[in-house]
Amino acid sequence: MSSIEHRVIVGLEIHVQLCTESKMFCRCAVEFGQQANSRVCPVCIGMPGVLPVMNKKAFECSVLAGLALNCRIARFTKWDRKSYYYPDLPKNYQISQYDMPLAEEGFIEIPVGGGRAKRIRIIRAHLEEDAGKNLHTAGSFSQVDLNRAGTPLLEIVTEPDLSSGAEARSLAVELQRIVRYLGVSQGDMQKGHMRFEPNINLAITKDGQKFRTPISEIKNLNSFRALERSIDYEEHRQLDEFLETGAVLETGSKTTRGWDDDREITVLQREKEESHDYRYFPEPDLVPVELSDEWLERIRERLxxxxxxxxxxxxxxxxxxxxxxxxxxxxxxxxxxxxAVVACGAEPKRTCNLLTQVGLRLANEKRCGIDELGVTAEGVAELVRMVDHGRVSAGAGEKIFETMSDTGKDPDLLAEEMNLIQKSDAGELEGIVDEVIGENPQAVEDATSGGKKSKKAVGFLLGQVMQRTKGRANPKVVSEILAGKLN
Amino acid sequence: MGKKIDEDQVRKVAKLARLELCEQEVEDFAGQLSAIIGYVEKMNELDTEDVEPLAHCLPVSNVLREDIAGESLGTEAALANAPQWDGDFFKVPKILDGGGGA
Structure with a gap:
């Protein structure tokens, strides 16, 4: 019997749409979902004689992202024309960066569970313009919308350091968090702000011999799910193909595949032989950008x-x-x-519970950020303290949080108004405990007899006290009193 | 001396540039392009050992604009010169395979 082992090798190309108000080389607005071809001008639809002018924010966002990806930032960078013919590219060339990208040789760390991180090397990141959109739904012809043409994109290329679909997804999610933290992109997947192109092949060891399968590149994936699944699919497809045909990697044997989201398979795409001959040359209409120490430091401050x-x-x-x-x-x-809540002195774990269980649910319902719920960090910190000190129960704390968001009132006042202050006064509670003990002799007997029944009986007595106080007795205090009386 | 640019190279470049050339033109351009390359090669006579490669011929850098959106043409004007359109869209021959994209 032959032995066969394989591992998956994945590198990613990622396009991130930068969150500028205007396009990269003209003042057309970058707006999703507008009337087709309404956000275009002579520059972005490639009329003769027009001149592009670089958007400063797009450049600075790219540098900032490059810094966050631990890249070496070029102090001198220029733009190049990448020539190809496609209806969504009105100039017949894309303005991109070829030999002098603005960021090189960095890395991104991704969580791999158990509190550990894996470092994925970044080859380069460069700034380029997006193409328009082709629509193929109209029957015998295609439609072109150029609103997106000229939108600034940061293209990030990783080394093939990823070893599964799950890791690729993890990198994508991490990158999304990073660009959002930095404010360089909204990272909205629904709006196509992040698009992925994984390059995948396998390293196979068969009967002690090593092989590499031909690389496939999957084009234009726009969800985390498609990214992960398409890589998992390719892993199995390439393994099957190798076992069947023995095909191995040769120079130029890279193929391009598309992802069929409905059938969950990758499909070979036909390519014209000359399609990768992009004839790059320096963009004569744009001057280089030189990044001074001061400018770089000003950008670095935003990290x-x-x-x-x-x-x-x-x-x-x-x-x-x-x-x-x-x-x-x-x-x-x-x-x-x-x-901010923790900085006000609130206990972190309880703060976390309150924010993840109530705050995020409310924010989700109201479709806003947790910072837009109308509650202040000081107010939440106060509420956390009240729960901590037993002034209100954890459940009451959740109700108070909701009402704070609706009314903007402070938690202590609300606890009073809503009658949620826990009775922790031992004297007052002792009277109620005595009443309950007097009325339930059987339970008291069970509780004091020890054994299996005891725990249940104590629970019952506690429940009676809670019922009589309409749930406002501090259970911890009641338990202590009960324990004292039953011993 | 053999041509610096042969006729196959001219055909390839013409194809990439979507130019249709007749055989006479292919021959003519091979000669002309070779002459141009030959002329530029005169540069090799210079010692450029300590000269930095030039990325741009103007001694200018950092021409940037603030990120402020302005007026666009609007759909009607954008489509006015298009040979074919369909509603708000430019109309082009059916594109079969994927490809394109940034």
Whole structure:
């Protein structure tokens, strides 16, 4: 019997749409979902004689992302024309960067579980313009909408350091968090703000011999799910193909495939032989950009603590679970709000529970950020303290949070108004405990007899006290009194 | 001396540039392009050992604009010169395979 082992090798190309108000080389607005061909001008539809002028924010966003990806930032960078013919590319060339990208040789860290991170090397990141959109739904012809043409994109290329669909997804999610934290992209998948092109092949060891399968590139994936599934699919397809035909990697044997989302398979795409002859040459209409020390430092000041580092710090410093820490750091607004509450002296774990269980649910219902719920960090910190000190129960704390969001009132006042203050006064509770004990001799006997029944009987008595106080007795205090009386 | 640009190269470049050339033109351009390359090759006579490669011929850099949106043409004007359109869209021959994209 022959032995066969394989591992998957994946590199990613990612296009991230930068969140500028206007396009990269003209003042047309970047707006999703507008009337087709309404956000276009002579520059972005490639009329003769027009001149592009670089958007400063697009450049700065790219540098900032490059810094966050630990790249070496070029102090001198220029643009090139990449020539190809396609109806969505009105100039017949795309303005891109060829030999002098603005960022090179960086890395991104992705979580791989158990509090560990894996480092994926970044080859380069460069700034380029997007093409328009072709629509093929009209029957015997295709339609072109050029609203998207000229939108600034950051293209990020990784080394083939990923070893599964799950890791590729993890990188994509991490990158989305990073660009959102930095404010360089909205990272909205529905609007195509992030698009992925994985390159995949397998390293196979068969009977001690090593093989590499031909590389396939999957074009234009626009969801995390499609990214992960398409790589998983390719893994199996390439393994089957190798076993069947023995095809191995040769120079130029890379093929392009598309992802069929309905059938969940990749499909070979036909390509014209000359399609990769892009005839790059320097863009004569744009002058280079030189990045001074001062300018670079001004951009660097906008760097913030990155999400994965925050996530790991929440686990180490606050003792939160990895899952909760991930939820809190998914959006910068949530994470910043959490930090603000903790900075007001609130206990982190309880703060986390309140924010993830109530705050995020409300924010989701109201379709806003957790910082836009009308509650202040000070107010939430006060509420956390009230729960901590037993002034209100954890359940009451959740109700108060909701009402704080509706009314903007402070938690202590609401606790009074809503009659949610826990009775912790031992004297008052002792009277009620005595009444309950007097009325339930059987339960008292069971409770004091020890054994199996005892625990259940104590629970019953506690329940009676809670019922009589309409749930407002502090269960901890009641338990203590009960225990004292039953011994 | 053999031609620096042969006729096959001219055909390839013409194809990439979507130019239709007759055989006479292919022959003519091979000669002309070879002459141009030959002329540029005179540069090799210079010692450029300590000369930085030039990325742009103007001694200018950092021409940037602020990110402020302005007026666009609008759909009607954008489509006015198009040979064919369909509603708000440019109309082009059916595109069969994927490809394109940034």
């Amino acid at each position: 913030c603590e990155l999400p994965l580092s925050r996530q790991m710090r929440y686990v180490d410093q606050y003792g939160l679970g990895e899952y909760d820490a991930g939820v809190l750091t998914a959006e910068v607004a949530t994470s910043d709000f959490f930090e």
